Amino acid sequence: MIEPTTPDSCQHCLQKCDAFQALSLSEMEILHEAKYDTAYRTGEVIAKQGAPISHLVSLNEGLVKVVLETPGEQDIIISIEKPVFILTGPGLFVDNRYHFSVIAISECRTCYLEIQQLHKLIDTNPDFAKRFYKNMGERDILLYNRIRSLNQKNMAGRISEALLNLHKIIFETNPFDFILTRQELGEFTGMTKESVSRILKEFREEGLIEIDDRKVEILDFDKLRDISRKG
Amino acid sequence: MIEPTTPDSCQHCLQKCDAFQALSLSEMEILHEAKYDTAYRTGEVIAKQGAPISHLVSLNEGLVKVVLETPGEQDIIISIEKPVFILTGPGLFVDNRYHFSVIAISECRTCYLEIQQLHKLIDTNPDFAKRFYKNMGERDILLYNRIRSLNQKNMAGRISEALLNLHKIIFETNPFDFILTRQELGEFTGMTKESVSRILKEFREEGLIEIDDRKVEILDFDKLRDISRKG
DNA sequence: AAAAAATTATGATTTATGTCAAGTATTAAA
DNA sequence: TTTAATACTTGACATAAATCATAATTTTTT
Incomplete structure (x- = not known):
């Protein structure tokens, strides 16, 4: 306490x-x-x-x-x-x-x-x-x-947006604490936890982000912004 | 003018x-x-x-x-x-x-x-x-x-909700003017105009609503409310 | 440290909804 | 009234995302 x-x-x-x-x-x-x-x-x-x-x-x-x-x-x-x-x-x-x-x-x-x-x-x-x-x-x-x-963005777009916002508005550091569980990130982006896992995996494989020990690092801001915009 | x-x-x-x-x-x-x-x-x-x-x-x-x-x-x-x-x-x-x-x-x-x-x-x-x-x-x-x-309701639920709200909040009569185009009803319920057509057809076939001459009549309020709730 | 619980990863499958296309009906314009 | 433009219907097909199932981690509790 x-x-x-x-x-x-x-x-x-x-x-x-x-x-x-x-x-x-x-x-x-x-x-x-x-x-x-x-x-x-x-x-x-x-x-x-x-x-x-x-x-x-x-x-x-x-x-x-x-x-x-x-x-x-x-x-x-x-x-x-x-x-x-x-x-x-x-x-x-x-x-x-x-x-x-x-x-x-x-x-x-x-x-x-x-x-x-x-x-x-x-x-x-x-x-x-x-x-x-x-x-x-x-x-x-x-x-x-x-x-x-x-309503209008696809899953990758929504996850990108969420990550960028968490970075920009909440943490202002990079890497930053990945406080949300997959379930929560799903509730934040309107998708299931399984889909969150899959999208994050894709992002990792494409070198856009790095996830380690409860931390995320954004490696390619431009690409991520692009995905977020196009949605 | x-x-x-x-x-x-x-x-x-x-x-x-x-x-x-x-x-x-x-x-x-x-x-x-x-x-x-x-x-x-x-x-x-x-x-x-x-x-x-x-x-x-x-x-x-x-x-x-x-x-x-x-x-x-x-x-x-x-x-x-x-x-x-x-x-x-x-x-x-x-x-x-x-x-x-x-x-x-x-x-x-x-x-x-x-x-x-x-x-x-x-x-x-x-x-x-x-x-x-x-x-x-x-x-x-x-x-x-x-x-x-x-976010969470399926198409039928969203259309039901929209019809009930138009009736209850805007027109307060039954039947009421169907002022929205399918495109607009789609933009109101987050789906394509084709999907709107299909759902309305289903509703007509199941005797929930009647559409005639730019007017809708709700025939089965209870069922529609039920569909809206369950979404 | 071991066991239990929760969280995450990933594949196979299903389902809801979107897309494309072609035809019909309705409304607006000539 | 005839034509043109718009709106609507319906079917066949494609696809994004959910669901289900199972295994691998990680975290928490004992």
């Missing part, structure tokens, strides 16, 4: 997140007094689809998957997120429920802000509100891209 | 739309003075993916398709919308661009509100803002369902 941290101030975490940069110091302090934090282990559910949104949860450490739980066996992974990630969903102003689950895929630390505090900030600080909605809009735009690629 | 209408007041149209019910009469009047309206014929583009959002467009009459334009030949129809529909998109607070196109699929009337007016309302009327975002959230939730069904 990892210990929750209690940082001196919210400033450190929240200033990394665009919306909260609109807050005055006094607003920050009010948040800080109200907040408390928690630690999660891999696999634990941080937010559960269908459950009420009681707090605004902020991911301060670790990686999570945003999962659409479906009636069938195979879920859909909408995105992988790293800190600082604010777990807002479309339900915030609708039915106050989560419309997806957020699950730790490494050890995570989060902190919680009272949801009333959030609504208060939105009501009283238009700049904050705009930035907050901007953030929601950005996630939305990514969703549209998601629909497009799941 | 159909003539644009100039109603006495915006009240009529906008009061059908949740967000605008939060406006005071004086706020309404300001909007009314600033607005102007237009008529569109079938097939005309009301909002173009990639273009800047200069105004908040409100659909007051007619039906539109919300289309994700893609590099390939087959686009993706996100939804079909009827009045009163406010054409907001995720770009509003991000890059001020449309991330999808909105195209008339019947004769349409729209009116335009200056985008600054909208921002002003959001800044000064928190109740309006909340309702406005609620609306965005609702559309977002539908998007998640869309991803799920495009």
Whole structure:
């Protein structure tokens, strides 16, 4: 069990997140007094689809998957997120429920802000509100891209895209940790785990990537981008 | 060419739309003075993916398709919308661009509100803002369902779902106008027009629906719901 | 370290859906 | 009304991806 941290101030975490940069110091302090934090282990559910949104949860450490739980066996992974990630969903102003689950895929630390505090900030600080909605809009735009690629790209294109995105957005190193299981990468790219295996094998054989000891290295970015684009 | 209408007041149209019910009469009047309206014929583009959002467009009459334009030949129809529909998109607070196109699929009337007016309302009327975002959230939730069904349901399930939704949300009558071409229904359900033909034929043969003279009638709701659910 | 459990790899086969092609019906234009 | 253009139907065939089955790894537990 990892210990929750209690940082001196919210400033450190929240200033990394665009919306909260609109807050005055006094607003920050009010948040800080109200907040408390928690630690999660891999696999634990941080937010559960269908459950009420009681707090605004902020991911301060670790990686999570945003999962659409479906009636069938195979879920859909909408995105992988790293800190600082604010777990807002479309339900915030609708039915106050989560419309997806957020699950730790490494050890995570989060902190919680009272949801009333959030609504208060939105009501009283238009700049904050705009930035907050901007953030929601950005996630939305990514969703549209998601629909497009799941719908129209072939398997190789989807895997290429996933690898490039994990590299570019999450890890920013090469090689990078291959945290996802084949099953998860399948849920992220809309295919079975067997198909994931096969595509990765092809990519290895063609010298596009290298997989070793839970790490992937992208060897041929251009080719991979090309495959991703053509889909 | 159909003539644009100039109603006495915006009240009529906008009061059908949740967000605008939060406006005071004086706020309404300001909007009314600033607005102007237009008529569109079938097939005309009301909002173009990639273009800047200069105004908040409100659909007051007619039906539109919300289309994700893609590099390939087959686009993706996100939804079909009827009045009163406010054409907001995720770009509003991000890059001020449309991330999808909105195209008339019947004769349409729209009116335009200056985008600054909208921002002003959001800044000064928190109740309006909340309702406005609620609306965005609702559309977002539908998007998640869309991803799920495009990804995991088979063709019959997707067509069933589409027919049931057109009936329930858009037309509310049975039989109802079959405004979509097979191509469009294919873009709405993520399949080719040929596959649409085949599934519709099956449904006809099994007595689930009846198609006549540009109209569909749903004969067996339960069975169709069942097919949609099982996917 | 040994055993058990989970994850991954890979081949054989099946299935859903797309593609191509040709013909018919419907709508729009001359 | 006749012609041209578009939309729809249907069949034969091709193919991408899923499923099933089994073995080989790797990870976790004892």
